[in-house]
Amino acid sequence: MNKIKRPIAVAVAGFAALGIMTGCAGQSPSRDEAPATELMPAQGTGGTAADSVAGPAPEFGPPQAPRPVEKRDVVKTASMTLTVPDPSSAADEAAVIVERADGRVDSRSEDAGSGSGRAVTSIVLRVPVAKLDEVMRQLKTLGTVETATTAADDVTGQRVDLDARIRALQTSVDRLLAIMRDAGDPDALIKAEDALSERQAELDSLR
Structure with a gap:
């Protein structure tokens, strides 16, 4: 007798900081691109070709320093819908897979399908982006x-705002500690x- 397959919805999120090079180091011209130094014979007696060089030797400035690497914070989110014989057992297996990947289960909900006759389990997982x-x-x-989808979202601006808020709160905490030490x-x-x-x-x- 074939088992009736039922759906399980899985959402997976991962976080990462990606380095993007915004510039490259300046390069000196290659040998083929450098202007040629032309040797000319000296005018008059006693002169040799080595006595005279037409034009000054080319001068190259120091190479430009590379621009700093800009750190970006990117959130990757994936979602998947699976049809399985036993959604609850499949969710248990999904949790084991995530734990082995150093992740965790953020939330889980189950509907036995008493009204529709179709059991559904939803599980939200979080894993390292790598x-x-x-x-x-x-x-x-x-x-x-x-179904299976994956999306990436740049949250660098949110991270910058969060860092600024944390610094402000830490400054406030330090000041209050100083007030408490000196309070009479x-x-x-x-x-x-x-x-x-x-x-x-x-x-x-926030931390």
């Missing part, structure tokens, strides 16, 4: 692939402690 392709390849072996008024100390707790909690949530 292992995303291999994880996707292994996930495809769990069943029949119905109990009320001022309590207010500083309350503010410090809020700033520290916000800082921890």
Whole structure:
């Protein structure tokens, strides 16, 4: 008796920082491109060809330094829909695949299909971006692939904003600690402690 196959939806996300070279080092002209130095015989007696050289020797400036490598933060997101006999078991296998790739399960939801008669399991996985392709390849072996997509999103601007916010919060925490050390008024100390707790909690949530 054939088993009825049911779908499982899988979403996989990976993160990476990619270096993009925005410029290249300047190069001196090659030998074929360099202007030729022409030797001319000297006028008059006693002269030799070596006594006179027409034109000054070409001068080349120092090579230009390469531009710095610009670090970009890229998020890769992949999604896949598989049809399998047992969605719950397939989700368990997917979790094992991800854990072996140093990833984790972010969320999982299951619908037994009591109303529609079609069970569905959705699972969101997170893996290192370098292992995303291999994880996707292994996930495809769990069943029949119905859909599979991969997308990349440059989030460098968000990372820059986040770094600036973290620095500002850290500065605020340091100032509050200094206030607490020098506070002679109990009320001022309590207010500083309350503010410090809020700033520290916000800082921890961003890291």
